Amino acid sequence: MPGRPDPARRSRTPLSRLRVLSAAVALADEGGADALSMRKIAQRLGVVPMALYKHVANKDELLDGMIDTVVGEIDPPVEGADWRTTVRLRVLSARRMLLRHPWASAVIETRMKERPAPTPAVMAYLDEMIGVFRAGGFSLDLVHHAMHVMGSRLLGFSQELFVDSPSPAAPSSSPSPPPEEMAARYPNIAELAGAVAHDAGSVVGAGCDDQYEFEFALDLTLDGLERLRDAAA
Amino acid sequence: MPGRPDPARRSRTPLSRLRVLSAAVALADEGGADALSMRKIAQRLGVVPMALYKHVANKDELLDGMIDTVVGEIDPPVEGADWRTTVRLRVLSARRMLLRHPWASAVIETRMKERPAPTPAVMAYLDEMIGVFRAGGFSLDLVHHAMHVMGSRLLGFSQELFVDSPSPAAPSSSPSPPPEEMAARYPNIAELAGAVAHDAGSVVGAGCDDQYEFEFALDLTLDGLERLRDAAA
DNA sequence: ACCTGAACACCGTTCAAGT
DNA sequence: ACCTGAACACCGTTCAAGT
Numbered sequence: 001m002p003g004r005p006d007p008a009r010r011s012r013t014p015l016s017r018l019r020v021l022s023a024a025v026a027l028a029d030e031g032g033a034d035a036l037s038m039r040k041i042a043q044r045l046g047v048v049p050m051a052l053y054k055h056v057a058n059k060d061e062l063l064d065g066m067i068d069t070v071v072g073e074i075d076p077p078v079e080g081a082d083w084r085t086t087v088r089l090r091v092l093s094a095r096r097m098l099l100r101h102p103w104a105s106a107v108i109e110t111r112m113k114e115r116p117a118p119t120p121a122v123m124a125y126l127d128e129m130i131g132v133f134r135a136g137g138f139s140l141d142l143v144h145h146a147m148h149v150m151g152s153r154l155l156g157f158s159q160e161l162f163v164d165s166p167s168p169a170a171p172s173s174s175p176s177p178p179p180e181e182m183a184a185r186y187p188n189i190a191e192l193a194g195a196v197a198h199d200a201g202s203v204v205g206a207g208c209d210d211q212y213e214f215e216f217a218l219d220l221t222l223d224g225l226e227r228l229r230d231a232a233a
Numbered sequence: 234m235p236g237r238p239d240p241a242r243r244s245r246t247p248l249s250r251l252r253v254l255s256a257a258v259a260l261a262d263e264g265g266a267d268a269l270s271m272r273k274i275a276q277r278l279g280v281v282p283m284a285l286y287k288h289v290a291n292k293d294e295l296l297d298g299m300i301d302t303v304v305g306e307i308d309p310p311v312e313g314a315d316w317r318t319t320v321r322l323r324v325l326s327a328r329r330m331l332l333r334h335p336w337a338s339a340v341i342e343t344r345m346k347e348r349p350a351p352t353p354a355v356m357a358y359l360d361e362m363i364g365v366f367r368a369g370g371f372s373l374d375l376v377h378h379a380m381h382v383m384g385s386r387l388l389g390f391s392q393e394l395f396v397d398s399p400s401p402a403a404p405s406s407s408p409s410p411p412p413e414e415m416a417a418r419y420p421n422i423a424e425l426a427g428a429v430a431h432d433a434g435s436v437v438g439a440g441c442d443d444q445y446e447f448e449f450a451l452d453l454t455l456d457g458l459e460r461l462r463d464a465a466a
Numbered sequence: 467a468c469c470t471g472a473a474c475a476c477c478g479t480t481c482a483a484g485t
Numbered sequence: 486a487c488c489t490g491a492a493c494a495c496c497g498t499t500c501a502a503g504t
Contacts (some may be wrong), residue, residue, distance in 0.1 A: 032347065038497060048470060050498085102346055106339045112336055114265065142501065148446040149453055213381040220382055220457045229451070281489060283479085292478065390472060 015047060017055040021065045025101065029064065033103040038062075064119050067108055070101045071121035079130055083136025084222055090129065091150070091217075138229055146225050243345060250288040254298045258334065261299065266336040271295075297352050300341055303334045304354035310361055316369025317455060323362065324383070325448075371462055379458050 013019065023044050028036045038059060042049040056062040075093040077086050098105050112118060118126070126147070133143045246252065258275050261269045270294060275282040289295040308326040310319050332336050345351060351359070359380070366376040 033343075037495085039495085050470060051499080053373055054469090106343045109342070110266075110339045145446070145449055148449065213378070216381065220461070221454065224453045224457045270476085272476085283489060286479080287488090 005080075015045065015051060015055065017065065018061070019045065020052055020055045022070050024062055024067055028103045028188060029101055033107055036103075063107055063111065064115075067111060068119045068121040069102065070097055070104050071108075071119070073100075073123055074098050074125060075130055083132050083138075084133045084226070087129065088222065089134070094125075105124050117152075136229075138225075139232060142225075142229055142232060145228075151223060247282060248278065248288065250298070252278065253285055253288045253295070254302045257295055257299050258302055261336045262334055266340055269336075296340055296344065297348075300337070300344060301352045301354040303330055303337050304341075304352070304358055306330050306333075307358060310365055316365050317372075317459065319365045320362065320383075321452075321455065323365070327358075369462075370466070371458075372465060375458075375462055376466060378461075382454060382458060 020041065023041050024036060027040060038052055040051050045052075050196065052062075056065060074097050075090065078089055081089075086127055108122070128145065129150075130143055134140075135147055138146060253274065256274050257269060260273060260277065271285055272282050275285055275461065278285075285295075289298060307330050308323065311322055314322075341355070362383075363376055366379055367373075371379060
């Protein structure tokens with residue numbers, strides 16, 4: 001069949017910005033931001049690297065597109081619920097997104113710092129969140145404070161300080177010292193870790209329940225905000 | 234003078250791990266994490282790239298060393314003050330460090346996620362922080378919660394969601410739409426921004442006082458923790 | 467006009483050849 | 486034994502040559 005394009009090179013559907021971004025997100029989900037490269041995205045799409053530049057200006061703009069893609073996955077605000085429920089559900093949805101895309105928080109944070117303005121989806125997300133607070137009776141001043149207080153719980157940091165089960169693929173380059181030495185060097189961490197592992201009655205296995213901890217912190221912050229609001233009224 | 238080493242290549246002091254890490258931190262401070270490369274560090278030290286590998290195993294281990302370097306810059310806990318003052322001063326010192334090294338929070342966060350254990354300086358920092366809470370009369374359970382609640386305020390996210398004055402070097406690849414269109418698309422952000430810029434009585438210039446906002450959020454969180462502690466007693 | 471291969475200026479790291 | 490240049494397998498992006 002002369003003139004027929006090489007099947008290995010031809011993709012079923014034509015290339016598009018959406019297909020490029022989807023492939024990029026999938027690649028980053030699998031191997032982290034370091035494993036992401038224009039060349040690998042092209043390879044996965046069965047396309048020559050330069051073909052990507054028809055749909056994204058460069059790698060920087062690709063990263064912005066990836067942020068918009070994943071932030072767009074956050075559930076929209078629920079209708080008809082009170083402000084507190086709405087904020088709570090939304091932040092928990094954002095957290096699930098960040099857990100699905102572990103590379104996202106660092107990329108978002110870096111972008112936030114060096115770009116003049118966040119990407120459109122981030123802007124929309126923050127805007128909707130402000131609207132929820134306003135509808136809940138918060139003054140402008142208090143909404144301003146509230147956004148700062150929520151801080152990284154809105155986006156950009158998924159709160160896992162201690163990973164109890166290290167990722168299976170992670171090669172421990174420097175093997176951690178034996179538990180006794182760890183306990184001697186960091187007595188308070190050891191004491192805390194012991195207590196947490198000990199009284200884990202309802203929690204399956206050792207270590208702490210990240211989901212519970214996240215919601216605990218979130219609820220405490222929300223309590224404080226509500227108290228401030230009522231005091232101002 | 235035959236046999237004399239080339240002065241352009243010879244460095245005054247001999248290469249050491251500390252000099253390598255210092256050069257790496259300085260390079261990242263100037264150009265961000267992307268501008269950091271083994272080759273550029275070597276060039277700055279007047280040394281051949283491979284010479285660095287005598288003092289750091291690879292770039293991953295270099296990044297770990299850089300984290301330890303900057304986390305080591307955080308002031309030690311003050312002696313003789315109550316727990317609240319001590320935590321407050323320490324977290325504010327950590328924030329100053331993160332502002333000095335804008336690349337650090339993203340690097341720390343990425344590292345926290347893929348490494349089984351944080352670097353020694355991070356471990357020591359967290360350990361001391363736990364000790365301060367314990368000395369303040371917090372139960373083990375409550376300290377555990379407290380560390381989660383403090384979350385990214387301890388390390389890793391510097392809270393600047395909106396940069397009022399974009400960094401001078403930042404070339405606006407996609408020029409932001411005119412203010413009217415921004416206000417139409419994001420009415421709540423616009424309303425908030427207007428209010429903040431308007432009633433900036435004591436604050437010099439437009440925009441919000443990041444320092445004030447950071448301390449406001451911190452104090453609110455601390456209030457909540459103290460209330461919990463007293464209720465448990 | 468559109469597409470794309472080669473090329474350019476990088477990168478981290480290996481390794482063998484030099485002293 | 487130590488040091489280091491060349492080399493390898495990458496990378497993002499430019500650009501000219503091909504259709």
